[in-house]
Amino acid sequence: MKQKHLLSLKDYSREDIEEVFDLAGRMKADPKAYARALEGKSLAMIFQKPSTRTRVSFEVGMFQLGGTSLYLGANDIQLHRGETIADTARVLSRYVDGIMARVFTHQDILDLAKYGTVPVINGLSDLLHPCQALADYFTLRERRGEIERLKVAYVGDGNNVCHELMIGAVKLGMSFAAACPNGYEPNPLIVKSSARDAQKARTPIPVVTSDPRAAVAGADLVYTDVWASMGQEAEADSRRQAFDGYQVTSELMAVAVQEAVFMHCLPAHRGEEVAADVIDGPQSVVFDEAENRLHTQKALLLLLLGQR
Numbered sequence: 025m026k027q028k029h030l031l032s033l034k035d036y037s038r039e040d041i042e043e044v045f046d047l048a049g050r051m052k053a054d055p056k057a058y059a060r061a062l063e064g065k066s067l068a069m070i071f072q073k074p075s076t077r078t079r080v081s082f083e084v085g086m087f088q089l090g091g092t093s094l095y096l097g098a099n100d101i102q103l104h105r106g107e108t109i110a111d112t113a114r115v116l117s118r119y120v121d122g123i124m125a126r127v128f129t130h131q132d133i134l135d136l137a138k139y140g141t142v143p144v145i146n147g148l149s150d151l152l153h154p155c156q157a158l159a160d161y162f163t164l165r166e167r168r169g170e171i172e173r174l175k176v177a178y179v180g181d182g183n184n185v186c187h188e189l190m191i192g193a194v195k196l197g198m199s200f201a202a203a204c205p206n207g208y209e210p211n212p213l214i215v216k217s218s219a220r221d222a223q224k225a226r227t228p229i230p231v232v233t234s235d236p237r238a239a240v241a242g243a244d245l246v247y248t249d250v251w252a253s254m255g256q257e258a259e260a261d262s263r264r265q266a267f268d269g270y271q272v273t274s275e276l277m278a279v280a281v282q283e284a285v286f287m288h289c290l291p292a293h294r295g296e297e298v299a300a301d302v303i304d305g306p307q308s309v310v311f312d313e314a315e316n317r318l319h320t321q322k323a324l325l326l327l328l329l330g331q332r
């Protein structure tokens with residue numbers, strides 16, 4: 025792997041992503057073979073926001089590879105008292121072999137990579153969530169084998185998860201359509217740069233619409249996420265109104281292809297962005313996605329930390 029960090033899949037080539045997928049597949053099939061692969065290595069995990077999946081999958085992942093991890097809640101370290109991200113990165117780099125961080129401002133991820141000397145993994149920022157997209161497209165590949173030319177439909181908030189799925193779809197040669205209410209569309213800079221990347225790679229240009237049925241028609245994967253992300257709790261009520269009509273229901277799933285799967289990064293709110301009978305129904309693969317966070321991140325950790 026020629027990459028040093030995972031800040032966004034935007035920096036990865038299709039070959040880089042496939043390298044992660046191939047290794048993740050081997051590690052999932054035979055986890056014991058990698059039990060000492062990161063022996064003696066440590067990962068610092070900075071969390072400015074809560075987490076179930078990201079925290080547990082990275083912590084257990086490092087343990088299963090023979091290494092160790094440190095949970096650093098924002099209030100536990102001196103960041104809380106005004107120490108800069110730059111100094112935090114420089115200091116942690118003297119102790120650990122990698123830094124995974126979940127932050128509010130994407131700039132913090134960029135600064136960790138700029139001022140630290142060890143690999144940095146983005147465990148979610150306000151803008152991007154690359155570890156999630158890796159696990160999601162690995163899960164789709166497990167189901168469908170070849171995923172090039174499949175159609176991904178995202179319904180709901182044009183948020184961090186939507187951005188990274190769009191970027192990943194372009195890299196992997198899939199078509200991508202997002203249906204978002206007015207005012208909640210994905211970041212126009214990300215949409216533009218994805219369109220440019222798609223044009224260069226001669227893969228389909230991502231589409232943004234306000235019509236969920238148009239986005240989901242013929243889709244192989246239907247995806248949604250919460251309407252109010254972490255940090256937007258105060259907007260929850262107004263968002264519930266703005267997203268009226270954007271729930272993924274079984275009627276909406278019916279316009280996707282017959283073998284379409286439903287995904288959600290979790291945590292989910294049944295009755296808001298998704299109907300209970302969809303997320304708990306036969307097309308839902310949400311717990312496979314959650315499990316695959318572990319396998320894909322173990323592969324990533326080995327590729328990034330193992331080569332140093």
Ligand code: CP
Nearest residue numbers: 075076077078289290
């Ligand atoms: N999907 C995801 O990142 O979950 P957590 O917030 O629980 O880590």
Ligand code: NVA
Nearest residue numbers: 183249253254289290
């Ligand atoms: N968009 C959500 C994803 C949580 C995993 C958030 O940022 O809160």
